[in-house]
Amino acid sequence: MKNLSLGSKVHYLVAVALALLLVFGYQAGTAGRLSATAWATFAVLVLVVALSLYTVYRILWAVDNLTQKLKQAADGNLGQRITRIKNGAATHELAWALNDLLDQQEAYFSEVFSAFDHAARGQTFRLAVDQGLHGAFKDAMKRINISVDSLGQVQQMALKEKLVSQVTDLNSGNLIGNLRSIQEYLMNMTQELSIVGQLSKETAHEADDSRATIEHLVANLNQVAEMVAQTNAQITLLHEKSEEITQIVQVITDVADRTNLLALNAAIEAAHAGEVGKGFAVVAEEVRTLSENTKDAAASIADTIESFGRATARMIEDSEQVKDLAEGSRSAVTDFRAQVLKFADSAKTSLFQVNKAQDFSFASLVKVDHFLYKQNGYRVIHQGSDSAEAKAIQSDHRSCRLGNWYYQGQGAELFSQVPSFQSLEAPHASVHQHVHQAVDLLQGHWESDPSIQHRIFTHFEAAERASEAVVQIIDRMVEERHRAV
Amino acid sequence: MSTRPQPTQHERVLAEDDFIVSKTDLKGIITYGNRIFIQISGYTEQELLGEPHNILRHPDMPRAVFKLLWDTLQAKREIWAYVKNLAKDGSFYWVFANITPSFDSSGNPIGYYSVRRKPRPEAIQAIAPLYRTMLEAERKAGDGQAGMKASSAILQQVLEQKGVTYEEFVIGL
Numbered sequence: 001m002k003n004l005s006l007g008s009k010v011h012y013l014v015a016v017a018l019a020l021l022l023v024f025g026y027q028a029g030t031a032g033r034l035s036a037t038a039w040a041t042f043a044v045l046v047l048v049v050a051l052s053l054y055t056v057y058r059i060l061w062a063v064d065n066l067t068q069k070l071k072q073a074a075d076g077n078l079g080q081r082i083t084r085i086k087n088g089a090a091t092h093e094l095a096w097a098l099n100d101l102l103d104q105q106e107a108y109f110s111e112v113f114s115a116f117d118h119a120a121r122g123q124t125f126r127l128a129v130d131q132g133l134h135g136a137f138k139d140a141m142k143r144i145n146i147s148v149d150s151l152g153q154v155q156q157m158a159l160k161e162k163l164v165s166q167v168t169d170l171n172s173g174n175l176i177g178n179l180r181s182i183q184e185y186l187m188n189m190t191q192e193l194s195i196v197g198q199l200s201k202e203t204a205h206e207a208d209d210s211r212a213t214i215e216h217l218v219a220n221l222n223q224v225a226e227m228v229a230q231t232n233a234q235i236t237l238l239h240e241k242s243e244e245i246t247q248i249v250q251v252i253t254d255v256a257d258r259t260n261l262l263a264l265n266a267a268i269e270a271a272h273a274g275e276v277g278k279g280f281a282v283v284a285e286e287v288r289t290l291s292e293n294t295k296d297a298a299a300s301i302a303d304t305i306e307s308f309g310r311a312t313a314r315m316i317e318d319s320e321q322v323k324d325l326a327e328g329s330r331s332a333v334t335d336f337r338a339q340v341l342k343f344a345d346s347a348k349t350s351l352f353q354v355n356k357a358q359d360f361s362f363a364s365l366v367k368v369d370h371f372l373y374k375q376n377g378y379r380v381i382h383q384g385s386d387s388a389e390a391k392a393i394q395s396d397h398r399s400c401r402l403g404n405w406y407y408q409g410q411g412a413e414l415f416s417q418v419p420s421f422q423s424l425e426a427p428h429a430s431v432h433q434h435v436h437q438a439v440d441l442l443q444g445h446w447e448s449d450p451s452i453q454h455r456i457f458t459h460f461e462a463a464e465r466a467s468e469a470v471v472q473i474i475d476r477m478v479e480e481r482h483r484a485v
Numbered sequence: 486m487s488t489r490p491q492p493t494q495h496e497r498v499l500a501e502d503d504f505i506v507s508k509t510d511l512k513g514i515i516t517y518g519n520r521i522f523i524q525i526s527g528y529t530e531q532e533l534l535g536e537p538h539n540i541l542r543h544p545d546m547p548r549a550v551f552k553l554l555w556d557t558l559q560a561k562r563e564i565w566a567y568v569k570n571l572a573k574d575g576s577f578y579w580v581f582a583n584i585t586p587s588f589d590s591s592g593n594p595i596g597y598y599s600v601r602r603k604p605r606p607e608a609i610q611a612i613a614p615l616y617r618t619m620l621e622a623e624r625k626a627g628d629g630q631a632g633m634k635a636s637s638a639i640l641q642q643v644l645e646q647k648g649v650t651y652e653e654f655v656i657g658l
Contacts, residue, residue, distance in 0.1 A: 110583075
């Protein structure tokens, strides 16, 4: 009852008043100065006071109940209501007014809760309903709906962002995988091409050697053919001479025949002369024997010459064949020479093409390296500055593949003379610097700082521009080198 | 309350700025009603307290709507529904009811809190024919489980055609 301090006081006061009246009545009664009417009035007075007391007590009980509900409401429990409210009771209107207030409050909070709950799930169609709310509740609800609406939009945007970011992450993850496989492929291709290049070079050398050999062979064959022709001519000459000798031998045979005939006639004439002609007959016999011997010798010479002629005729025949063979070989070798020359030419062309292909493939590899480098830079945003991606981009413009190529590798060797070579260094260094600076900024509190985010973006943007320049210059360098060749 | 009032064609209309507030326990027994509720339903506070909320159920209402209502509440979610209620004198009144489960401080459900507002006339024009069709289906199937199924299927078809959820549908009317 300590909550009823007011009630206790009233109770106390009414009790005192009653006591005083009773004392007054008793004293007045003993003094015998009061009429029956006065006594009746006094009784009514007592009754009225008692009723008042009861009414006050009831009001106090109701007020106590209201106070309890209000306290609970003050504690945030808006679910309580006063029920079974008696019509005509003094606190009737007060109780309903309290219920109405709690109805307004509970409806207000219920609506706000539901609307925010939906908005947080991206369901913007469920706004807080202000219909039925009054005054400040209604006004506040209208303002809250503006917040709910923008919260819903933010939530929808966040959900969208989340998807976009997830998809981007997925895409860039796959992109990196794809680029890596292309990088690997290009590396293999560059390597293969360098082997093919080496082979082509060797082939070109060998073709040159073959050409020299074939020229030598052609020269030799020409010489052989010439010599065969000469021999042939000489043999023909020899054959002609042997025929001349045959004719001379025929003349000698004729002379020997006629001498023989003369010797015979001389012997006959000597026989006619008798003894006188005896010595002459001996001479004639000797002459005849001489001419017989001459004829025999001429016949054996003719035999020899005939076999000689047969031999030279055979030799001429053979020599003709050798000449034909030599001619045939020469034309075969000439054809072969033309083929070797063509082969040497195509070996040179293919060496040139292979070199070009090698350059293109290396240029592609360098481009892919740079795409990959930038992609890794972007991935640090998602993966954090301790990630593998962050480590992958630590290389600078001297230690990366392009840097090695440019400063000490084939680039320095083969490209340093082309006009665009010098202009590659600055943009290439810039790609690495900007990505490094962006990633350094990613180590700080960039998530909550728009100015850092802006700087990161600016660095990535600059890296993209520089990278574009690198790609263009490499293309130009390859073009310049092969135009020069 | 054993005899139901005979429905009449007389309509009672909620004031634009008022709402009916009522509370029930988990079984749907009325534990509180505000003065608007008492006034429009035609019952006294004494008559309403302790009675099931379905004493206000109008025979024009398809049962599938109440099934959806209870299923949603038991899943601890709020529900919106257009409801045609029956007053003590047989007249009817349309409300756009929002019912939410109430929880104690430990998060246990302790009852339901319902705020009923005056629906837009266009919404009633749209929903009344749908309810008639659903009710028809329920009656045709003999009011059993089959009826409930057929009736729910009609509602589902309408939602699928519009490509919206039930919640979007009723709030958007």
